[in-house]
Amino acid sequence: MTDAPLFQRVTLIGLGLIGSSLARGIQQLGLAGELVATDASPEVRARAAEIKLADRIADDNASAVKASDLIISCVPVGRAGDVAQSIAPHLKPGAIISDVGSVKASVLAAMSEHLPDNVHFIPGHPVAGTENSGPDSGFAELFMNRWCILTPPDGADEAAVEKLSALWSALGANVEIMGVAHHDLVLAVTSHLPHLIAYTIVGTADELEDVTHSEVLKFSAGGFRDFTRIAASDPTMWRDVFLTNKDAVLEMLGAFQEDLSKLTRAIRRGDGETLFEHFTRTRAIRRGIVSIGQDEAAADFGRKHAALKKKDS
């Protein structure tokens, strides 16, 4: 006996890392009676058709959302308003509209403006990803054991929230409900500030006069290479994040600057005690993350090392 799918028709708009991961997961588990997908780029649509990311690849947003029960916008947050505008006249009454953007207040405002009253708009954000982007980069397991935050507006339909939660749970995610403002503050520190810092330091290393580009690459295993992964993330997505979550990011930057000044002063003054105390405290946080299963316990992210061999003599 086959279970009834969770939704009769699901539409994904945008087939980058998150959209194409959703597509693969939904197909693999049969969560949609029919999966429709589209993307603003003709090349991406062609590729999506080639690798069969959905039952049907639509040429535009309007035709993609027709008669759909769940529509998830997976575009950079700066384009959320445009997506809402393009789909608003074509939505089935009672449909659930969601998104996966890393910023929630601006998405809520930009999309609500256009969406009709007879649909359920429930913004969402799966806290998961890799540094890759595009329709080939997604994989069905991306959301396993990660958190997906939903930020339903006041008075949101509980049944709709439940149904959307069920989709994310089926994909392996833990669902958390949060207000948009708090989401944007939490993510500013756990995601946006780290990306900004990584983008900064990688740029700094690339522009030095006394250290060559080649030296930066060769000796990157001293720590720098870790930052380059994050700083290889999609430029459009991250530009939009910083432009739309400006206030929370600037607030976190202020806190970071204070702490950096404190440590800089300790270095300048040769205050080893302050440094040691700080470094001991941060060590514990890593253990906390590993213990709740949000990162691997293996040393060095489990990076592999070639086997050691005796040289031929």
Add this chain to the structure above:
Amino acid sequence: MTDAPLFQRVTLIGLGLIGSSLARGIQQLGLAGELVATDASPEVRARAAEIKLADRIADDNASAVKASDLIISCVPVGRAGDVAQSIAPHLKPGAIISDVGSVKASVLAAMSEHLPDNVHFIPGHPVAGTENSGPDSGFAELFMNRWCILTPPDGADEAAVEKLSALWSALGANVEIMGVAHHDLVLAVTSHLPHLIAYTIVGTADELEDVTHSEVLKFSAGGFRDFTRIAASDPTMWRDVFLTNKDAVLEMLGAFQEDLSKLTRAIRRGDGETLFEHFTRTRAIRRGIVSIGQDEAAADFGRKHAALKKKDS
């Protein structure tokens, strides 16, 4: 026929991550006729004896270096001078003395002061490591395909440099010769600054008023968790690095601060073009590091994901 070992007797002083990795590699490849090791901590010495990290575990530095052909100090850089002082009267003439510290100018000064003229002092630094420390954390493959920088002083004996290079090459490392000042500048950007930034941001996240500790851990997969690995590194080692490479670190911090100001201003002004241009440039650097084999090509450092499964119905 067995090859003659590279050195008759090798002594390792300090059995943390690097020392215990060297011990394992040297034993596995038979690079020393006899391997002697010691550590300032009685607990570490006892553990080292238990897990057989060397042919002999000596109780103190003086007895450990007796009749040794190669002595490698693997202690935090702040203790390099003390180690040199303790071994100086007991060294075999012609012995090679080296170290593995992340800072080279201060180590060269601190150790040279004590070492006699009839030994060859060649400071070294394998650019490799994990966030773990202690005698159980080492592994023989740690140096495979990583760089080991040697900083022989002017007039250093070429044969001694060759012999030390041969040891590192045997362990899988690529050897690079560099001056101490340049080493300290290069490592300030590829290792010391990234660690300082990571230690800072992890501390910042831990002290916020509006975001709970638990939220920081739960949503750390948004980027933050990457920083926690580096910020879990050995506090003593890193305190010493910042105290002994103060000038180069402060210089790199200055460059970083300028770039952070530039990006902060772009965010404040809503200047998406500057952000996009910067983020596109940094993306290329990741590709460079992966292409020269200094990091894995796999997305997200190859972190594993549990398989997606249909729920039992």
